[in-house]
Amino acid sequence: MKKVLVTMLLIALSATAAQAGLRVVGRGAERQFDPSSFPPAMKANYDVVRVKCVKCHTLERLVVAVQTGVAPISGQPFDRSATKAYGIKMLRKPDSNMTKGQVKQAVDLMNYLLSEAER
Numbered sequence: 001m002k003k004v005l006v007t008m009l010l011i012a013l014s015a016t017a018a019q020a021g022l023r024v025v026g027r028g029a030e031r032q033f034d035p036s037s038f039p040p041a042m043k044a045n046y047d048v049v050r051v052k053c054v055k056c057h058t059l060e061r062l063v064v065a066v067q068t069g070v071a072p073i074s075g076q077p078f079d080r081s082a083t084k085a086y087g088i089k090m091l092r093k094p095d096s097n098m099t100k101g102q103v104k105q106a107v108d109l110m111n112y113l114l115s116e117a118e119r
Ligand code: HEC
Pocket: 049, 052, 053, 054, 055, 056, 057, 061, 062, 065, 071, 072, 073, 074, 075, 076, 086, 087, 089, 090, 093, 094, 095, 096, 097, 103, 106
C-alpha cells in the first residue's frame, strides 16, 4: 500500500513539474515551445525565432538546449552566459538571413526560456 502511495505521489509531482515553467508541444524533431503563457514581448521574440531559426534546422535544437542546459551538437554548455555567442554563431552562418536586431530578439528569448526552465 505504501509503495502504491509513493508511486502515486511521484506521478503527481512529475505531472506538476511538467506543467510549471516551460511547456513544449510536439514530438521529436517537431518539438517547439508553447508560447501561450509568454509575456507579450517574448511572444513577439518567439514569432521571429519561429520564422528565422528554422531555416537550417528545426526548433528541436533549441528545445533540447534549453531543457538540458547542453547544446545538442557541440555538447557545450547552454546557459545565459552562452546564449549571445550562439546567436552570433547562427547570424554568421552563410545565408542566415537574419538582422542583428532579430538575433538580439532570439538571444532575449533564449535567456527568458532558460530562466523559465529553471522554475
Ligand atoms: C543559416 C543556417 C542556420 C540558421 C538560420 C540558424 N542555425 Fe542554428 N545551427 C546551424 C548549424 C549548421 C548548426 C550546427 C552546429 C553549429 O555549427 O553550431 C546549428 C546549431 C544550433 C544549435 C546547437 C548548437 C550547438 O553548439 O550544439 C542551436 C541551439 C541553434 N542552432 C539555435 C539556433 C537559433 C536560436 C537560431 C535563430 C536565431 C538558429 N539556430 C538559426 C545553422 C543555422
